[in-house]
Structures are given as structure tokens and as C-alpha cells.
Amino acid sequence: MSGARRSVWGLALSLHHLHHHPHHHPHRHLSVGIVGAPFSKGQARPGVEGGPDRIRTAGLLEGLQQLGCEVKDYGNLTFEDVADETALGRLKSVRAVGGANQRLSAAVKVAKQDGHTAVVLGGDHSLAIGSIHGHSAAVGPLSVMWVDAHADVNTPLTSETGNLHGQPLSYLLHELQSKVPALPNFSWLKPCVSARDVVYVGLRDVDPAEHYILKLLGMKVFSMSQVDQLGIARVMEESCDYLCSRAKKPIHLSYDIDAIDPSVTPATGTPVVGGLTYREGVYIAEHLSQTGLLSAVDLVEVNPLRGPTDGAVQSTASTAVHVLLGCFGRLREGNHLPDYRLPDP
Ligand SMILES: [Mn+2]
Structure with a gap:
């Protein structure tokens, strides 16, 4: 392994994306x-x-507090009901999604300007539109890691369901701007992500139009097949090398809980068999935390009404928490605060 050193913790660290980083x-x-x-x-x-x-x-x-993080909870946003939500072809609730994302974009921008690593708790994955837009508005060009069973890159014209949670990346990508029509309550949105700055992990349910787009734009994809083939450690190493190959931009992690296998996280709207294990799902977060570049995280699609049991909902929610704690330095080997001292007898 070239460019590696032994840290004092006995871990092999890739100089390429870890060295020199203050975090x-x-x-x-x-x-x-x-x-x-x-x-x-x-x-x-x-x-x-x-x-x-x-x-x-x-x-x-x-x-988070046990990890030594300072935590500011901005609370939950409120979203107005849209009175004139007439259908736009197959597209559903376009005005509501546009308005909600405009509000979320402003809130994420404030959280970044206040100096925080932003955590957006969803809600459905259409919220990545506002989250990524607001993040980019505050810090500039981003790398995006999209962890999901689905590619979420349908355009308004390719979507078969009309659900906007399957389309957020098409609204955000510069390369698809000409394929996304002007939509009501979306005039505030300008594409802010380049296809080459996105990596997918966990895909296993991709529509034909989406697959065409991924190939057309040459996007970096680690489907579940690649996770099987390479293992999650190599997937994450290659993902971060790819994202950092031109510039070390802040990373936006958009994490759909349905990336993880429904045996672990069943309480979600569109579960797909054959997903990431709990360990792979947490490893992604741990690895990104170690880069020091993680700047915002979405954790979306936890649906407490999709159990079907309380235990299923608890498993889903606690796995979401473990993913988020992994993003902020929780280690499975254990952690202690720097001022920890053993009690004297
Ligand atoms: Mn998704």
C-alpha cells in the first residue's frame, strides 16, 4: 500500500486523503x-x-454529547400546506416539495454559517435538494456521497411514479439542467453539483432511465455487487480517493436508511432486499468521519409507521443513530473524552 503510514493508533492510514488534515x-x-x-x-x-x-x-x-460534540438543535422546520397543488402530468406535490426545499436550503445554510457540521433529519429523500443546495450555498463546491438502494436521479419526465423523492439528483446536477423543466416553486434552485463529484454506494434498484443517466454521465457507482466484490473497506477507500482526486472539497453525505438491509432497517417506505449489513452501513460513516471532510449529513426515509412492529421501528431508528454517531467519531473499539481520568480509590 503506497503512501501509507502507521499511526500511533496502529491503523494503516492512507496519506492521500488523511495526511495534513487538521481534523x-x-x-x-x-x-x-x-x-x-x-x-x-x-x-x-x-x-x-x-x-x-x-x-x-x-x-x-x-x-453526540457523550462523544464530546457541541450540539445545537434547530428543531423541526414547519412547512406550509399548498392550496393550489394541481397535478403536473404525473408529478406529485411539486409546489409543496419546492417550497419545503427552499426553506430547508435556507436553514442548512444558516447551520453552516453558524460553524456546524449540519445534520438534516428527514423526512423523505426529496429533501436532499434543499439540503445540498443550502450546503453548497454556504461552502461552495461539494463532493456528494449518496448512500441508497435507489439512484434517485429520475428526471421529472422519466419518473414512472411521479414521486419527487426519486428525482432529487436530477434537479441538482449541472449536466441534467436541460432535461429538467421549469417547475412551480423551484425557481430559487440552481444546479450546484457536478456528476463527477458524486459517488453512489449501495444501489440495487435502479430504473432503466436512471441506469442510462448513470452511464451517460459516467458516474461513480458502487452498487451492492461492487460491495460484495470489493468489500466495504475498499469501496470507501476508492470512493474517497475518487472524490478527493481533483480537490479536497467538503463532503455531503446523503444517507437513505433504505441502503441498509430491511432485515435491520425495515421501517422505511421503499425497502429493497439485499442491502448493506449494519456493519457495512456504520463503516461508511466511520470512514467518512476519519477523512475530516464531512460537512453535512442527511439521514432520510426513517418511517415510524412502517414497522410493522415497535421493535422494527426501534431497530431502524437506532441504526440511524449509530450511522450518525459514526459520522461524528464514534468508534466500535470504544471512545473516551480527552479529560477522562481514572477515579482514585
Ligand atoms: Mn433515496
């Missing part, structure tokens, strides 16, 4: 800005608006 330190003090986005109109199933509070209930804030 690569086990006692870094991170501040976290949590924005709840209880929005569900990017898809049809009720319940996903309960995701933010269910993730908090599963111990997110306490867990």
Missing part, C-alpha cells in the same frame, strides 16, 4: 447543527414526517 485527531471537538425536516410529500406513504423526532428519541443528541 484527523481523536480528540477533535465537533459542533453539530441538527435541522429536523419532517416532510413527506416527495412520496406517498404517511409517516416519514415522524422520522426526525423518532431519531431524536432513539438517543441522537445524548450520543
